[in-house]
Amino acid sequence: MKFIKDTLLKDARHFQIATLSALLVLLLIWSDFAPKLHVVALVLSATLFTQLIFFKIFKIPSIDYRSPLITSLSLCLLFKTNLIWLYPLAGAAAIATKFFVRFDGKHLFNPANAAIVLGLLFMPNNVWVSPGQWGSAVWFIFALLCLAVVVLNRSGRADIALFFLGSWFALLFARAFWLGDPLDIPLHNAQSGALLIFAFFMISDPMTTPDHRIGRFIFALVVAVAAYVMQYVFQIREAIFYALFLVCLMTPIIDYFLKDSRYRWSSQGRKT
DSSP, X not given: OHHIIIIITTOHHHHHHHHHHHHHXXXXXXXXXXXXHHHHHHHHHHHHHHHHHHHHHTTOXXXXXXXXXXXXXXXXXXXXXXXXXXXXXXXXXXXXXXXXXXXXXXXXXXXXXXXXXXXXXXXXXXEEEOXXXXXXXXXXXXXXXXXXXXXXXXXXXXXXXHHHXXXXXXXXXXXXXXXXXXXXXXXXXXXXXXXXXXXXXXXXXXXXXXXXXXXXXXXXXXXXXXXXXXXXXSOOTTHHHHHHHHHGGGHHHHHHHSOOOOOOSSTXXXXX
């Protein structure tokens, strides 16, 4: 019990890993949208091995695999390609962004989101994002698990997920009212597994979002508005991923004007 209380419950990543792993198992059992087992093996091995290599290069004494495991699980669930070699490359690229794209001791981009956007930009004909339409039963179970992560979250970043979802759905419902569309349309858009993964495991990344709560609210609102414009004005299907990638560039500016203590995963944690 002491181990569970002092170790497992202190780090939000344990809840995230458990939730994403549960979803992956559910999909492997029940859904046609599940990744193939060899794809899971490729992404996991490439991501974890790249983390090991960079820890050795930068001589970081304590190797932590929790964050790259979250990254690899997110990529397994979202990243799709018809070129098998792109799967391990995406995993390696995701981890590389943590070590090479940094400012003031923080990496700028959520690793999984960065790998997805880079794939979409440089291999647009071969890379796409899973729509995440897994059926109502699987979606409902995963939504409950995500809410459990919010309740049990020790990272203090559950607020940004809720800020984003509130802003996003406010825009969708406002659009439906303006156009006279039935409310079934925004409600159907809500049942997206990709949206849940994005909200609870990407935009809520405490290492790439503003330190101050007001800053996180601004960040989430700007991501929602940018994604809305990209999706409904410019017809960009993967708008939320592009929006987060771009708005992450604002984090150093927000942190400069709205200062707060820098987040660490745990008292013994590192920034990578």
